[in-house]
Amino acid sequence: MSRRVDDFDVVAxxxxxxxxxxxxxxxxxxARFAELVEPYTPRGIDVLDALHAVERLDIASQGYGVKxxxxxxxxxxxxxxxxxxxxxxxxxxxxxxxSMLVAPVHLLDHVPEVLDRVGRETRLALVTKGDxxxxxxxxxxxxxxxxxxxxxxxxxxxxxxxxxxxQRLGVSADRFCMIGNSVKxxxxxxxxxxxxxxxxxxxxxxELEIVxxxxxxxxxxxxxxxxxxxxxxD
Amino acid sequence: MSRRVDDFDVVAxxxxxxxxxxxxxxxxxxARFAELVEPYTPRGIDVLDALHAVERLDIASQGYGVKxxxxxxxxxxxxxxxxxxxxxxxxxxxxxxxSMLVAPVHLLDHVPEVLDRVGRETRLALVTKGDxxxxxxxxxxxxxxxxxxxxxxxxxxxxxxxxxxxQRLGVSADRFCMIGNSVKxxxxxxxxxxxxxxxxxxxxxxELEIVxxxxxxxxxxxxxxxxxxxxxxD
Numbered sequence: 086m087s088r089r090v091d092d093f094d095v096v097a098x099x100x101x102x103x104x105x106x107x108x109x110x111x112x113x114x115x116a117r118f119a120e121l122v123e124p125y126t127p128r129g130i131d132v133l134d135a136l137h138a139v140e141r142l143d144i145a146s147q148g149y150g151v152k153x154x155x156x157x158x159x160x161x162x163x164x165x166x167x168x169x170x171x172x173x174x175x176x177x178x179x180x181x182x183x184s185m186l187v188a189p190v191h192l193l194d195h196v197p198e199v200l201d202r203v204g205r206e207t208r209l210a211l212v213t214k215g216d217x218x219x220x221x222x223x224x225x226x227x228x229x230x231x232x233x234x235x236x237x238x239x240x241x242x243x244x245x246x247x248x249x250x251x252q253r254l255g256v257s258a259d260r261f262c263m264i265g266n267s268v269k270x271x272x273x274x275x276x277x278x279x280x281x282x283x284x285x286x287x288x289x290x291x292e293l294e295i296v297x298x299x300x301x302x303x304x305x306x307x308x309x310x311x312x313x314x315x316x317x318x319d
Numbered sequence: 320m321s322r323r324v325d326d327f328d329v330v331a332x333x334x335x336x337x338x339x340x341x342x343x344x345x346x347x348x349x350a351r352f353a354e355l356v357e358p359y360t361p362r363g364i365d366v367l368d369a370l371h372a373v374e375r376l377d378i379a380s381q382g383y384g385v386k387x388x389x390x391x392x393x394x395x396x397x398x399x400x401x402x403x404x405x406x407x408x409x410x411x412x413x414x415x416x417x418s419m420l421v422a423p424v425h426l427l428d429h430v431p432e433v434l435d436r437v438g439r440e441t442r443l444a445l446v447t448k449g450d451x452x453x454x455x456x457x458x459x460x461x462x463x464x465x466x467x468x469x470x471x472x473x474x475x476x477x478x479x480x481x482x483x484x485x486q487r488l489g490v491s492a493d494r495f496c497m498i499g500n501s502v503k504x505x506x507x508x509x510x511x512x513x514x515x516x517x518x519x520x521x522x523x524x525x526e527l528e529i530v531x532x533x534x535x536x537x538x539x540x541x542x543x544x545x546x547x548x549x550x551x552x553d
Binding site: 146147148149152155156160163166168169170171172173175176179182183186187192202215216218219220221222238239253 | 379381382383385386389390393395398400402403404405406407409410413416417420421450453455456472473474487518552
């Protein structure tokens with residue numbers, strides 16, 4: 086069902102893989118990790134499976150983002166090679182992470198025009214999880230920051246986080262719409278608190294964002310370019 | 320000059336080395352790092368100087384906190400030993416960081432009573448910089464979170480950050496008082512925007528928090544236990 090922009094006091098966007106590329110960088114880093122580590126790994130070990138398992142365990146204490154990912158790569162490389170991976174390779178793994186942190190932002194198609202169009206009609210916010218320094222760097226260097234009345238970099242996108250964000254913004258859930266590429270993080274928790282959400286799938290989904298079955302009726306658009314029309318804007 | 324609690328709508332506290340120990344953990348980690356790395360380091364290299372230099376360079380892209388510190392330790396160990404440090408030692412360095420992230424919070428003396436006393440008279444906030452997941456973990460596991468109307472984990476404690484925090488809290492600078500152990504991060508930027516600040520020195524100061532000479536007249540208390548009396552409370 087399409088909506089009108091007047092239905093919302095705040096339209097909030099996710100950042101990674103909604104406004105700019107992110108998962109592409111992680112998957113490229115993983116491919117490079119596999120190339121570097123495989124020569125030192127015993128036969129029969131699935132390098133990426135092992136890496137994902139380490140990542141999944143580390144998230145509780147390390148959180149999301151590039152620094153946590155880099156530390157997980159280092160731990161995984163050491164454990165899956167039984168410390169046979171040379172120090173110089175660990176150095177290369179650490180540098181993969183360091184370059185991700187300073188990589189230029191690559192905006193997805195239509196993003197600036199859509200923010201400009203929707204932002205002329207209602208307040209926009211950005212809600213993203215991950216590394217404070219990295220997400221801040223991307224927001225500020227993207228040239229998009231001025232569109233947003235509020236930028237929230239959060240630890241976890243769960244219902245209670247969204248409730249806190251809405252309180253900060255002074256908006257009620259039924260006047261709030263979240264737009265993003267993750268059903269798990271951008272859609273279901275917002276619906277759970279009585280808000281509105283739009284799913285815009287990205288061609289890659291991080292394994293840990295893949296959602297189990299759910300009963301919610303999720304609004305899905307093919308591209309961020311469809312958002313203005315969905316909101317009844319030309 | 321002492322104040323009255325009625326002078327302030329919000330009294331905000333720094334966290335690390337104001338409410339709980341932090342720098343002790345970093346210095347213990349550095350000492351352990353030196354022990355581990357020194358055997359592989361050429362004579363004539365000052366291990367801790369080299370580590371601090373790497374940290375200082377990394378902060379721009381990695382930010383503050385334990386994960387950034389851990390990655391700096393790994394990079395420093397590899398570079399200062401010309402990759403001669405064994406992989407197993409890198410593994411031990413990574414585990415130093417991992418244990419810091421899950422170490423129990425050790426509150427400084429008098430903290431709960433002071434928050435309770437002052438919090439009965441005015442709104443309290445917590446403003447801390449560092450790692451989102453680690454700082455959140457410390458706040459929630461400390462048992463102190465309920466004292467604070469707002470917990471702000473920020474990238475950098477500069478005047479513009481404090482302006483944003485004050486706007487969020489809906490408080491004017493002259494009705495805001497910040498209390499913390501760092502003249503550089505907790506006092507000078509708050510005075511710069513017209514706010515009030517109290518310095519409570521900790522027995523250790525991180526090298527990167529040591530401030531150059533300044534002309535501001537800084538209010539200093541010997542202990543957090545002196546805060547209620549400074550605010551005119553019994």
